Structure formats: C-alpha cells, structure tokens
Amino acid sequence: MISRSHSRGRRLVTLGAIAASAALVLTGCSGGLAGGDSGGSSDGPIKLGMLAPFSGSEAAFGDYMKYGAQLAIDEINADGGVDGRELELVTEDDGCDATAAVAAANKLVSAGVEGSVGGYCSGATLPTLPVFKEAGISMVIPAANSTKLVGQGAFLINGTGTQQGKAAVAYAEKLGAKSVVLIDDNTDYSVDLANAFEEQAGSLNIVKRESVNPDEKDFGANTNSVIGANPDFIYWTGYYQAGGLLIDQLRAAGYDGTILVGDGSVDAQLAAIAGPAIENVFGTFTRTPDMLEGGDAWVAAYTELAKADPGPYSMQTYEAVKAIAQAMDDAGSTDAEAVDKALLGLKAFPLLSGDLTFAEDGSREGGGFVIVSPTGEKGAFVLSDDLS
Known part of the structure; x- marks a missing residue:
C-alpha cells in the first residue's frame, strides 16, 4: 500500500483506495498557475x-497511450x-517514423501545447527533443527509453x-545461461537495448549478435546463423511484429531454448503471431x-473510457500526465524551466507503478523491470519473476 503525504495539497494515494472505486481518486492539483511571464x-x-x-x-x-492520457486528464479535470x-x-500521429515525428x-x-506526454518509439522520439526544447515545452516521455534520450532535458x-x-542479464544469469x-x-531502440545487455553481461558468454530487417517475412538466413551458434538463451530486442515471425x-x-524479448515485443499480438512457438518465451x-x-x-476505469482493455504503456502514459500536471502545479507555471525544476523535485511521488523520483539526468530511479510471460488470457503478458 502506498501512503505518503506531499506538499501543495497533494492527496494521499493508496492502492487500497484505488481498489475501493473504479474512479481513482488521484493527485489533485492546487495552488496558483501563473500566466504571462511565468509561463502560459x-x-x-x-x-x-x-x-x-x-x-x-x-x-x-x-x-x-491516448486513452491512458485521457483517463488521467479526466480525473484531474x-x-x-x-x-x-x-x-x-492534443494528439498527433508519428507513425514511429523520425521524419513524420518531427513534422507532428x-x-x-503550432497548436499551442504547453507540455509533451508522448513518445513510444525511441527513434521517432529522439529527433523531436530539439523541437520541443526550442519551443520551451517540457517533455515527460511515457514509453521510449533509449539511453540516447537520457540527459537531453x-x-x-x-x-x-x-x-x-x-534485468535481462540478471534473468539469464538466474537461468544459468551458458551461451547467449x-x-x-x-x-535505435533495439540496438541500444542489445548494447545495454552486452555492456553489462559480465561473465555471460555472448556467442553471437544478429540483426534482422524487420520489413522482411523470411528470416531463414538469420535463424540458420543463430542455430549455428548453438545458444541456450536468446534475447530479442526488437518489436513484436517481426519478433513473432522470428520466434x-x-x-x-530446431531451437527449443529460452527466448527473452524486450519491452517492444511485450504485447498479446506476439503470441498471436508466434502461435505454439510462444512456449518458453519471456x-x-x-x-x-x-x-x-x-x-x-x-x-475497470480505463476500460469504461476506452471500451477496450488497456495495453502496454497505457498506465505509463497515464502516469506521465499525472507527473507533469503535478509539476505544473508545484511550479505555479507552465514555463519549461520551472516545470523541469519541479519534475526534479518530485520525490517518491506516489503512482500506480510505484513511487516516482527522477534522477538528475531525467531517468527514473530504479527502473522497475521484471520478467513477464505471455501466459495470460489471449497471450497477454503476466508477471513471471520479480527478480527479487
């Protein structure tokens, strides 16, 4: 249970209270939001x-992401x-494409937004950083997590x-992987994650690195190369469409060992595409x-709004809105410099996913990664190992 008091009229947020009502009572925003020279x-x-x-x-x-953000906005309003x-x-389609993202x-x-709460694909999010920075708009990114985003404001x-x-290295070590x-x-995201694994692999034996073209449907050359390396553990760091076919x-x-996938493949569609091959995938x-x-x-609250179940990053986008709204309240302004300072001032800010504190470089302290498996209803990923 989360029960922690905060300044500027923040309400206590407890998971017990959440369970009591489908309409969550979340952090209220009070205080004065200045206009004019103070921002907005x-x-x-x-x-x-x-x-x-x-x-x-x-x-x-x-x-x-849209409905996660809208749920938070509805509750705050x-x-x-x-x-x-x-x-x-205000939403715009970036299509996970860098050029489209800059235009969006x-x-x-131009629409006059005073904060940004988007960003799914890292490769599309990276080139938007200078656009928002030049416009004086604070960014809280819910999903994209390339290390190239860290320290960029x-x-x-x-x-x-x-x-x-x-976390992936810890799981491989826990399973006693001999060849990875x-x-x-x-x-960008996928290569960055593979690099992060390799840089932290320690004594793990990485016998091969392979790259695929995600637009292809036949990965025969790649699979033959991988099988030839005789691994007992594979970490796929790309997205679920190519991931399902590759698995x-x-x-x-002939590969029957463990396959671990990165968060870009954690979606029920992975199981739908992979079919029976999804066994022993995490x-x-x-x-x-x-x-x-x-x-x-x-x-329940999300489903009532969206008329569909939440998916990956619904909750993270909801939390991005909660964080930036609280920072604007604490800052008394929508000015980016003031809001960014207030975001750094959020210490153990209570959210569904756990208390939020940002490091000086803008990353979330702790990270919070666990191991999940597609063993839920219709291939949904559920908790498998909390790595404790």
Missing part, C-alpha cells in the same frame, strides 16, 4: 501534446483541473535501456496494473 496563458485549457503511433506497424500502441484550468489532450511535433507546437517514466538490459545470442531489428521460425529451425517489462494490488480498479 491564465485563460483556457492547458494543452498537453502527445506524439504516438496511430498508423503503421505499431498503431495499436497509439490508442493504448474532475478534481478541479490545475488551479481551475482544465487539461486538454511542429504541429503540436526530457523525463522518462519508463526505465532506461540500461536498466532493462541489467542477441538479436536486434536495426532500430516461430527459430522454433521451426519478456522484460515494467509492472502493469494487473500485477498490482488494486490495479483491477484502474483497469
């Missing part, structure tokens, strides 16, 4: 911009908003690639509501 207009809603993939191969995550000003969500970021700037709700790689193969899909083809080629991921005491109430 004192009239009208505070617009929060969100870049996410609403088209392309990762399109499912766009709605997961129902509780009085931020000093009487409502929050408003500029649209959000943004704040990450998700654990970093370094933290995730450390790392496979990426040539994206199926690895099994067909993932590195941060905790989801179904893994938390009282999280069922949050799921």
Whole structure:
C-alpha cells in the first residue's frame, strides 16, 4: 500500500483506495498557475501534446497511450483541473517514423501545447527533443527509453535501456545461461537495448549478435546463423511484429531454448503471431496494473473510457500526465524551466507503478523491470519473476 503525504495539497494515494472505486481518486492539483511571464496563458485549457503511433506497424500502441492520457486528464479535470484550468489532450500521429515525428511535433507546437506526454518509439522520439526544447515545452516521455534520450532535458517514466538490459542479464544469469545470442531489428531502440545487455553481461558468454530487417517475412538466413551458434538463451530486442515471425521460425529451425524479448515485443499480438512457438518465451517489462494490488480498479476505469482493455504503456502514459500536471502545479507555471525544476523535485511521488523520483539526468530511479510471460488470457503478458 502506498501512503505518503506531499506538499501543495497533494492527496494521499493508496492502492487500497484505488481498489475501493473504479474512479481513482488521484493527485489533485492546487495552488496558483501563473500566466504571462511565468509561463502560459491564465485563460483556457492547458494543452498537453502527445506524439504516438496511430498508423503503421505499431498503431495499436497509439490508442493504448491516448486513452491512458485521457483517463488521467479526466480525473484531474474532475478534481478541479490545475488551479481551475482544465487539461486538454492534443494528439498527433508519428507513425514511429523520425521524419513524420518531427513534422507532428511542429504541429503540436503550432497548436499551442504547453507540455509533451508522448513518445513510444525511441527513434521517432529522439529527433523531436530539439523541437520541443526550442519551443520551451517540457517533455515527460511515457514509453521510449533509449539511453540516447537520457540527459537531453526530457523525463522518462519508463526505465532506461540500461536498466532493462541489467534485468535481462540478471534473468539469464538466474537461468544459468551458458551461451547467449542477441538479436536486434536495426532500430535505435533495439540496438541500444542489445548494447545495454552486452555492456553489462559480465561473465555471460555472448556467442553471437544478429540483426534482422524487420520489413522482411523470411528470416531463414538469420535463424540458420543463430542455430549455428548453438545458444541456450536468446534475447530479442526488437518489436513484436517481426519478433513473432522470428520466434516461430527459430522454433521451426530446431531451437527449443529460452527466448527473452524486450519491452517492444511485450504485447498479446506476439503470441498471436508466434502461435505454439510462444512456449518458453519471456519478456522484460515494467509492472502493469494487473500485477498490482488494486490495479483491477484502474483497469475497470480505463476500460469504461476506452471500451477496450488497456495495453502496454497505457498506465505509463497515464502516469506521465499525472507527473507533469503535478509539476505544473508545484511550479505555479507552465514555463519549461520551472516545470523541469519541479519534475526534479518530485520525490517518491506516489503512482500506480510505484513511487516516482527522477534522477538528475531525467531517468527514473530504479527502473522497475521484471520478467513477464505471455501466459495470460489471449497471450497477454503476466508477471513471471520479480527478480527479487
């Protein structure tokens, strides 16, 4: 149970209270939000911009993130908003494409957003950093977690690639892996995560690194290369579309050992694509509501709003909104410099996923990665090992 008091009128947030009602009573925002030179207009809603993939191969995550953000906004507005000003969500499609993301970021700037709570694909999020920085807009990123994002002025709700790689190494060591193969899909996120594993591998024997073209359907050359290395542990760091096909083809080629996937593949669609080959597959991921005491109430509230179940990064985007709203309240401003300072001042800020504290470089202290497996309903990932 979380029960911790905070200044500026923050309400106590407990998982027990969450379980008592599907409409969560979350952190209220009070105090004065200054306009003019202190940042932002004192009239009208505070617009929060969100870049996410609403088209392309990762399109499912766009709605997961949108409804997570909207749920947080609805709760904050129902509780009085931020000093009487409502929050408003403005979304743009980045398609997980760097060029499209820059254009979409500029649209959000033109729309007058005063904070950014988006970012799924690291490769698409990275080039938007200077766009928002130049416009004086604070960024709280819910999903993208490449180490290249760290120290760039943004704040990450998700654990970093370094933290995730450390959890993957710990799991491989726990299983007694003797020979490890790392496979990426040539994206910034995927390569970064594979690098993080390799850099922290210690005594683990990495016998091969392999890269695939995610636009292909036949990974025969890759699977033959991997099988030839005779691994007993494979870490796939790419996204689920190619991941599901790769897992199926690895099994067909004779590999029956453990396959661990990164958080970009932690989605029920992985099992749908891989079929029976999904057995003995696990993932590195941060905790989801179904893994938390009282999280069922949050799921019920989300489902009522979205008319669909939450998916990966629904909760993280919800928490990104909560964090930036509280920081704006604490700062008494939407000015980026003031809000960023207030974000750094959030110490053990209570959220569903656990108390939030940002390190000086904008990363989330602790990371919070666990091991999950696609053994839930319709291939949903559920907690398998908390690495304690």
